[in-house]
Amino acid sequence: MLFNNLLSAVAVSALVSSVVGTSSRNSALPKRPHVEAAPYGTGxxxxxxxxRSRxxxxxxxAGKGKNVDDAPGILKAFKKCNKGGTIVLDQKYSIASPLDLTWLSHVDVIITGEVNFKSDPYYWADHSFKYDFQNMSSFWKIGGKDINIYGDLTKGASLLDGHGQAYWEEMAVNKTLLRPILLTIEDAHGLTMSNLRMRNPPNWFNIIINSTDVLISDLDLEAKSLNGVKIANSDGWDTYRSDRIVIQDSVINNTDDCVSFKPNSTNVVVQNLVCNGSHGISVGSLGQYKGETDIVENLYIYNISMSNASDGARIKVWPGVETAFQDLLNGGGGLGRVRNVTYDTFHHENNDNAITITQCYGQKNQTLCNEFPANLTIEDVTMKNFWGTVSTKYDPRAGSLVCSAPDRCSNIVAEDIxxxxxxxxxPVYDCQNIDTSTLDITCRDPTSARDTTNG
Known part of the structure; x- marks a missing residue:
């Protein structure tokens, strides 16, 4: 054991023995991009x-060999150049152990190489960072104050790769496998991330937790299965217990929510996104945990191009009764509200639903949802300037706005649809327990059972 520890110490020393860069090496680095929220900000x-210091x-x-773990060397570099420096990841790295980087201060991180996470589902199931909410886990987490993370999309690489294929294949036989999120931004206050590629997360691409003033721009996200195995989850971005977040100017090819606003997401702007294959720009799911209060308010979603998705604009709330949906996803009975949400300028191409509002998420029995209405209300929601074409799946129905009781939804507006x-x-829309006088759509009573495949 002592011999192995000595070897590890020598390996880390070699990885960081030349961490102070030369001027010639620095000259090849991209300059920190000027990233600002546009056209809308958080107020x-x-x-x-x-x-940063020059x-x-x-x-x-990067280490060499099959079983290399670059995490210790990366950790040492972050410690050395924290508080005013710049960390450069310009080679091809393999991360085989969890990294906690939530203590950063006044630092830039340049990623022009590749950060690859070891493809080992059961190692990461045991060793990833764990969170109670929706059984989340993560390879690494980044946080602190005044952080800029960026790459250079003009030269290839600038890549974070979760190598999710092995996890998706294992999910076919083990539905309860805990799979890590590719990147967790946690307790970050003043962070930008831009000009990066992200590929094949075992679970979601990104989660932003307990953070304020986070600006994400110019990212390229893609989850792609090599053999037709179903990709599990793959949300582009989720926000949770966070305030003043902007996500913009990015392209997402995935199989779950393009963006999802989880509980206690406030003052969030999502703008100028191209989403393909997703479950839409989703508020929720909310009200999952009995006794918990979820507040989601002041969201502005602008200039979205959505194609080949199950939904476009989507709000999903659990019913007032506990229910089972999936092996690792069940709940209902939570409290709270959704308020002041605007979807503005939204192009649809081959999406199953242009608009979806449900307070029966995860429950197949709509009658049960009506008997036990959601404890979480939806109010002051505007959807405007929607155009394009939905898929043939529900033709002539183009969407569904179904609340679980008349007093659970108020001031829902649809204009220029x-x-x-x-x-x-x-086109017609299923509408129930909602004031139709503010809806610039043709409503009908729901005529068939809901498709509960995606909740």
Missing amino acids: KAFPKSPA KDFCYVN RVQVPSKKP
């Missing part, structure tokens, strides 16, 4: 980030 100026550049030399159905028939 408060983003914290200023001063220039001397403190920490490079990490020009979404068509493939048959060229007049």
Whole structure:
């Protein structure tokens, strides 16, 4: 054991023995991009980030061999160049152990190489960071104050890769496998992330937790199965217990929510996204945990191009009774509200539903939901400037706005909704327990059971 520890110490020393970069190496680095929220912001100026020291550049030399773990070397570089320096990841790295980087301060992180997470489902099931909410776990977590993470999309690489294929295949035989999120931003206050590629997360791509003033821009996300195995989850971004978040100017190809606003997400702007294959831009799911209060309010979703998705604009709330949905996803009975949410300028191409509002998430029995209405209310929601075409799946129906009781939804507005159905028939929407006088759509009573595949 002592011999192995000595070897590990020598290996880490080699990885960081030349962390202070030379001027010639520094000259090849991209400059920190000027990233600002546009055209909309959260209502408060983003914290200023001063220039970093021109001397403190920490490079990490990637290890060699099959069983290498670059996590210790990366950790040492972050410690060395924290508080005013720049960490550079410009090689091909393998991360085989969890990394806690939630203590950063006044630091830039340049990723022009590749950060690959070891494909070992059961190692990570045991050793990843765990969270109670929805059985989340994570490879690594980044947080602190005044952090800029960026790459260079013009030169390839600048990549975070979760190598999710092995996890998706294992999910076919083990539905309860805990799978890590590719990147967790936790307790971050004043963080930008831009110009990066993210590929194949075992679970969600990103979660932003307990954070304020986070700006995400110019990211390229893709989850792709090599052999037709179903990709499990793969949300693009989830926000949770966070305030003043902007996600913008990015492309997402995935199989679950493009963006999801989890409990206690406030003052969030999502704008200028191209989403393909997803479950839409989703508020929720909310009200999952009995006795917990979920507040989601002040959201502005602008200029979205959504294609080949199950839903476009979506709000999903659990019913007032506990219910089982999936092996690791069940709940209902939680409290709270959704308030002041706007979806503005939304293009649809081959989405099953242009608009979905449900307070019966996870429950197949709509009658039971009506008997036990959601304890979480939905109010002051506007959807406007929608156009395009939905898929043939429910033609001529183009969406569904179903609340569990008349007093659970109020001031729901739909205006300038020009979404068509493939048959060229007049599009209709299932509407129930909702004031239709503020809806610029043709409503009908629900005529068939809901498709509960996605909740």
